[in-house]
Amino acid sequence: MNTISRRKFLSRSAVLTAGLAASACSTINVPGPVTTPARRFGGSLGLQPDLPPKEVMYAAMSDGGFNIPAIPYEQIPEQFHRQVVPNRTGEKPGTIIVETGSHFLYYTLPNGNAMRYGVGLGRAGFEWSGRAIVERKSHWPKWFPPEEMVDREPRLEPYRVSYDEATGEYNGGMEPGINNPLGARALYLYEDGVDTLYRIHGSPEWNSIGKSVSSGCVRLINQDIIDLYSRVETDTPVLVR
Helix, strand or coil: CCCCHHHHCCCHHHHHHHCCCCCCCCCCCCCCCCCCCCCCCHHHHCCCCCCCCHHHHCCCEEECCEEECCCCHHHCCHHHCCEEEECCCCCCCCCEEEECCCCEEEEECCCCEEEEEECEEECCCCCCCEEEEEEEEEECCCECCCHHHHHHCHHHHHHCCEEECCCCEEECCECCCCCCCCCCEEEEEEECCEEEEEEEEEECCHHHCCCEEECCCEEEEHHHHHHHHHHCCCCEEEEEC
């Protein structure tokens, strides 16, 4: 398979030196305590999961001190609701596969099945494909918009990121919260030990699921990213095609 095609567009040296390269996710590579230790989740690599009714699955919930509103799932096409389906991806259990043509994300399970989620994807000019791994996980991540995005959208000025050479710290960004574009969880994709700047993350914009409207990252309903996050370990392989 191809490597991350978007990498051809990004200058790695600029990313590593300035830390302010534009990314598919509208974020920058800012060091921080975002790694969550990998752990086993019995529902993924053990028994097949039993999904609750949709009114429960997409109900309002309290998580990490934030109140996530209920999702009007009736307004989302049924194929994009979380569901267990036969695994026809050809990938081994414990793999994330994003099918960009159908706006589906699969997490492969044992016994020939997969958990399928609807996703929102990048609009024209921001698409990407290839293989990577989940190297970091973040619970209610902070959002660091790139400088170019802030320049384009003055409303984002309060979140402009600056680097303090004296302390070696980055300042600015949007604090975690229900309106944060990265949502309740984020999975950070790396290739050959290098941050691709692409994320699989939550989003408060449930009406973007099944559409290509973001700046390139893979977004899920917050309730769905919380479910996926609980199943996924670090070093999980990811295929986007």
